[in-house]
Amino acid sequence: MAQARYQPVTIASGASASAAFSLAMGEQIVAIETPAAWTAADVAVQISRDGTNFVNLFDNAGAINANAVAKVVTGAGELHFLGTVAASGGILLYAVLGPLTVRLQSQTAGALTTANQGADRVLNVLITRF
Numbered sequence: 001m002a003q004a005r006y007q008p009v010t011i012a013s014g015a016s017a018s019a020a021f022s023l024a025m026g027e028q029i030v031a032i033e034t035p036a037a038w039t040a041a042d043v044a045v046q047i048s049r050d051g052t053n054f055v056n057l058f059d060n061a062g063a064i065n066a067n068a069v070a071k072v073v074t075g076a077g078e079l080h081f082l083g084t085v086a087a088s089g090g091i092l093l094y095a096v097l098g099p100l101t102v103r104l105q106s107q108t109a110g111a112l113t114t115a116n117q118g119a120d121r122v123l124n125v126l127i128t129r130f
Contacts, residue, residue, distance in 0.1 A: 007125040009104055016114035018104040018123065020051065025099055031126040032104065038076035041106035041115035043123070048101040056112065
């Protein structure tokens with residue numbers, strides 16, 4: 001049976017990137033919930049192996065937004081399940097690379113440019129362990 005937890009992460013007012021959080025070996029991101037108040041943007045998943053230098057996570061096709069794993073199209077107050085798409089998109093890198101440091105970044109729809117939030121925004125990330 002999978003164990004689940006919510007990881008709240010904050011994107012500060014005037015910023016586009018959240019605080020970093022860890023995915024331990026055997027964990028995966030299942031869903032991302034945006035708050036009711038949200039400056040229009042998509043949510044990109046960024047990873048780091050050293051905890052400092054983050055890169056956008058791209059899918060198998062080399063796109064950042066092709067399958068809703070690397071980039072989740074969001075609106076205010078929505079819960080987006082990534083489901084089994086995560087396995088093909090790259091979130092399950094833990095199986096090969098070990099623990100990862102992750103952060104979320106609000107980005108302009110259809111682009112790789114950052115979109116700063118108008119106030120502190122708390123997103124809830126649903127993480128499961130198998």
